[in-house]
Amino acid sequence: MTGSPLDIRFAEPAEAARAPAGMAPAWPSSRRWVWLLLAAALADIGLAFAGLNPARGYRVLIPFAVLGLYALGFAVAVRAAGADGIVLRLAALAERRWRLAAALLIGLGCAGALLAVWVLRAFPNSGDEYAYLFEARTFLAGRLWNPPPPLPALFAHYYILALNGKWAAAYPPGWPLLLAAVIGLRLPPWLAAPLCGGVLLLAVMKLGRQRDGALGGVLAVALVAFSAFFVFNAGSYFDVLPAAAMGLLFCWAAVNFLDHPRWSNALAAGLALGLLGLIRSQDVLLFGLPFAGQLLLRAGRRHYRLVPVVILAGLPFLAALLFYNHTLYGTLIPSVNLEFRTVRFGLFPVDEAGNHLTPFDELLYVAGRMVLLADWSSLLLPLGYGAAFGFVLYRRRLSFVDFIFPACVLGFLFVPFWGGNQYGPRYYFEGFPPLVLTVVSALVPLLRDSRLLRWRPHAAALLAAHGAACLAGMAVIAPYLREVVDQRMDLYDQVRAKNLRDAVVVVRSQTGKISPMSTLDLTRNGIDADGSVLYVLNIPDQLERLHRLLPDRRFYVYERNPADPKGSLRRLW
Secondary structure, eight states, X not given: OOOOGGGGGGOSOOHHHHSXXXXXXXXXXXXXXXXXXXXXXXXXXXXXXXXXXXXXGGGGHXXXXXXXXHHHHHHHHHHHTTTHHHHHHHHHHHHHTHHHHHHHHHHHHHHHHHHHHHHTTTOOOSHHHHHHHHHHHHHHTTOSSBOOOSSGGGGXXXXXXXXXXXXXXXXXXXHHHHHHHHHHTTOOGGGHHHHHHXXXXXXXXXXXXXXXXXXXXXXXXXXXXXXXXXXXXXXXXXXXXXXXXXXXXXXXXXXHHHHSOOHHHHHHXXXXXXXXXXXXXXXXXXXXXXXXXXHHHHOOHHHHHHHHHHHHHHHHHHXXXXXXXXXXXXXXXXXXXXXXXXXXXXXXXXXXXXXXXXXXXXXXXXXXXXXXXXXXXXXXXXXXXXXXXXXXXXXXXXXGGGGHHXXXXXXXXXXXXXXXXXXXXXXXXXXXXXXXXXXXXXXXXXXXXXXXXXXXHHHXXXXXXXXXXXXXXXXXXXXXXXXXXXXHTHHHHXXXXXXXXXXXXXXXXXXXXXXXXXXXXHOOOTTTSOOSEXXXXXXXXXXXXXXXXXXXXXXXXXXXXXXXXXXXXXXXX
């Protein structure tokens, strides 16, 4: 049986056997690794208690600097300790047992997602996430929309609109339909994203192996699965993870179609692209345009004959989306931003507050998102991506997959939003696995090509440093997010602790001190607004009318001093 090319380096006799008589053998690198890992663990514990903010404002620059120095320092320590050999041995073992290694890594990634669900308390930690669940339960009730509640202004929510007598969430139906399917199977809705995360990691492995062999598949899964960017999005209700999973399934089918133009590959590519459009409509352009470019460069007669199959396979999903839009909003293509009518996209956009932005402002958004990307993965990935792209270009191995991350950056350059509540730069999430695949296409030759032997220890040290930086990032991010969620859930926790029934809670204040949640995010009343406890906005004249409509309910008010993490819940009427 032929071993991995990585095994060649370890064919020499042990250092101890070559040591001169009377001289102690060199300290085994395994012991150095133990001390290195112990030091890293102590550093991670310190970071967990440091109270760094990895999510908002200029404060994200502090974890960016700390984690960046941590990664670079760990890489230097690995080289100085001569511990890179263990990384190479593990890589060789993973290449030989790639199926087992990939299965273990995918399992660990899904376990990490479930751990993130626990950290986040399975709480929809943003208005977007709650809106997806609202839409899913609407579909489960056999409806496309709900009748609006009485006095709808009291029940207003950021991303749930009352238009023309229809009360519905302002998002495409794809992800809510998947959530509805999970709930319909009597499974908890928080399980949907971890399941999609497993699909995403499987697709990453397939694409990595297809392009760079078994080692490429294993490395790609490892680099994605251990990042906080993946783990916490896979533990959330955001649509970016299922969109990325569907986008990668499209890439897998599209690469197969380019290499082997068969109707089955064309059909699979069209179905995946259609489903992607039903989840996040703009992603069709981010994935489809790079593919179309490579198709034009490589296509032969057989490809052109099968292109209509790709298009026809995706058309039913486009028709379903247009029907949904027309039925709900009265137009095939709704307004660009239904929640904030003043928003304008482009080179000189207008944000939700009505501020007119310049291209320089948009570049600042890009810089901020790159900092977030480093915080939620490791500094080595965004830094290494440019070098990896150039290296793959030099070797003439670029694929359309390598252009998806730049497409995400360029496409969202014209979007005047930071991203709001998010786990890393969520506008770039669909481009994150393709970014990793580009980096892996540069790493694998460095680890396997005998002509690049002198770069092998450096590549191994950077791999180890990336893993260590990801774990350090988790140590910073997990305690921060748990505190954010605990503070934001203060209102609901107090209602539960007081065992309120047949009550109306007037939300006068935001929850959360370190990361406030708006009152418009807290009016969560389900699709019928008839729960045992209703949450309403503080509109005095309409509150009196509601009191007359619901005379048997007790009214409470929630208020919080901005300086305090917890508020008070007291009787109003």
